[in-house]
Amino acid sequence: MSDKNLQDSIDEAIKESKDEIISFCQSLIQQRSINPPGSEKAAAQSIVSKLQENEILINVQDYANDRGNIIATLLGSANGKKLLYNGHIDVVPVPPGEKWKVDPFKGMLKQNKIWGRGTVDMKGNIAAMVMSAIILKRLQVPLNGGLILNFVSDEEQGGAHGTKWCIETYPNLLKADATIIGEPTSYPGFPVVIMIGEKGILWLEITVWGKSAHASVPMIGKNPISMMMQILQGIEQKLDYEVVPLYSLEQLKKMASDVFGAETFQRIYTEQEIIKGLFNALVQLTHAETIIQAGEKENVIPERCTVLIDFRLTPKHDPDVLLNKIKEVITGLGPDFRIKDSEDDTRGRVLLKIRTNQAPSVMKNPNTRLLEIIREAHVEVFGKPTFSFLMPATSDARFFRNDNPSECKIASICDNTVLFGGGDGTLAHAKNECLSVASLLQMTKIYALIAAKYLS
Template sequence: MFDKEKLSVLVRENQEELITLCSKLLQIPSENPEGDTTEITAFIEKYLNENGIETEIFEPDPKRFNIIAKIGNPNGKKLIYCGHSDTVPVGDLDKWDFSPFSGEIKDGYLLGRGASDMKAGLAGLIFSLVLLKRHDVALDGQLILAVVPDEESGGDYGVPWLLENKVITGEGCLIAEPSSELNPTIGQKGSCWFKLTVNGVPGHGSLAPFVGTNAIVDAIRAIEKIRTVTDLPIQPPKELEKLLAVSNQYLIENERSETKGVFEKITCNVGTINGGTSSNVVADKCVVQVDCRLPFGTTYDETMAYIKKELDQLEIDYTIESFGFKSSANYTPAEDPICQAVVENITYTLEKPAYGVLQWACSDARHFREFDIPVLQYGPAELETIHGFNEKVKVHQVVTCANVYVLAAVDFLNRRG
């Protein structure tokens, strides 16, 4: 039996190294969809190598690099620690109160793009691997670090590529995606992204609507039909009633009561609209990008079939093309050993009861479940700043999560049965 307190002391004694590591990661731009992780990959590889950990680098797409590092006993069971090195774009720099690549520490926060999603969590994973290696902590199994390059674009060159090519496998996985301090996410909604293209007939704007067919006007009618997916009654599986109830209670307790029921509904966000060429020309094309998230009780195919049925009633000229994220809702049972190891060590670290909940978004977790690898997510975050301006994360949460990562790894890999 390992001594949790001694390991926790090691984390606290080395927390400055952890925070410095996180700060340096934030200073390296790795925006996606640009998708260039060359610089951040070189930094992580050097840090691991300097600490006696060998790495393997895979480049399935130009400038998109996967990093694999392993410690422990390769003959025992395997635990994957996974994080992505890419971030969403910073957007309008004038709307930031600080440089998004400063990595500055101010008022107890680490500041910068990716602070919450998810360079702070990634730093914690890297740090936990180094700490366990540096202090020769005995592991009956193998801890595998997988740093992937394109989670934010929903691409195929990170986790899916590693799993399909059998680069990694394991009996459990933890992804350091942002979560609340006491509530790792053990399940995610599904995702249905699609691009709607509506075609019209151009004409002189002064004669509309007498001549031509306006693609923008038809697209507005189409959007109204698409948004009715939110009203569809969904019947979740009976075995998920308890998890759904716990997850909805979590929303209330964390002052998100306005979103209660989000786990049982299809959500629909019209993200972009592009149409027409000039105000005095009847628009001949309008392209709309839509993001729907799917609860348990429905599938991607069922959702798309409903949308197409509704659009066909309009008698408009349209096409639909899927892109980005595509999945049905999925989860890992709370009783699974990896879930128990993480939840128990959150409770130990924070001295408060922890429990797993559902997430209203989706993530790389779905790929691990497709390969029958139990997985959950837990990472430091200032949730309201994710993907927004002035992204930040509390320093103490970075340390807390790193402590959980260290304890959970040893617990899971050394636990019998």
């Protein structure tokens, strides 16, 4: 089939299946696969039913503990390449009291948009991936190899019960030549960007023990809140862990300028705070205090104070080095700041606990045929070019590219893994999350085109 014929038939099939694509996406939104606690079973089962109705082979469906993990395959010829589409079924909760314009779990269609939790992150892209496979099957597009579909639970809580579990349990079913994860990778005014790497996370909980006392005679106590202020100030002012970033700010700006044109990009960059913030976050270590707990009574100096700091590491930062530098800063504050080995260790007053440590991850070779095909398909579907970029948050991509045996038992199942998905990324986890029908259909088309081309 020529490129033009292929595009035309995909277009035609999408036009015919428009209502089906929309209602499938809506049905996924209606299944409340909220994580925590993680109850993806019902949504996973709707995906399985859809695939089964269309006679796509289900290799694995696992619903242990109300979770949901699926592996399916659209089979082509036996000897060709394998392309894998991955997406997470779980969504983040809607915070209590957050007032939405619409019910976040109705999947309402209004103003040519589908509304609800998970439309952008990332049930819309899952619907597009599933429907792209179904359309290829209905059109009987010959595939040299196979398209593997892997939809998982638990991405929003680190992925241990989702992608990581799937890779460790079924490495042979998931071994692919290329992997696309359908996380939303577009921002207002941006193309759908190809994310080739992502920052790492260190969630560090710091607890300081002081000495409680009546607040009217503070000199006989030791105030852990004041001590914590010193630690936070120390981290703000003395923590020094600069590295040469994988891409400099200038290089990142150039990648975008090449696509937008220098002048247009400069305007977007200057006018849109969020874009400027994003570019700057990608080239440096950042940290943000996110939780603080201390004190129970107005007139009592508390015994302890706990703070959680969310550090984000660029691909060149090493979490172990960072942790040592943080320890140096804290112990450098004086003898009161000795670090405990454990909570019972009475020799110190400060305890550091790592809540999460997710290594940064980046493709070793970002010049693959997959990237060429995505760029080509992007022009065909959106009429404009796209570019490769990094992502400030983490994703399940690190398990596929994995070179960190402490994080996943199976080493590097697919270095050639990118994130690529529609939807306005600024709406992920946000109030009034919604996805345009246009984006849903365009993504269905582009996922179908990419698979047809990669497996041709």
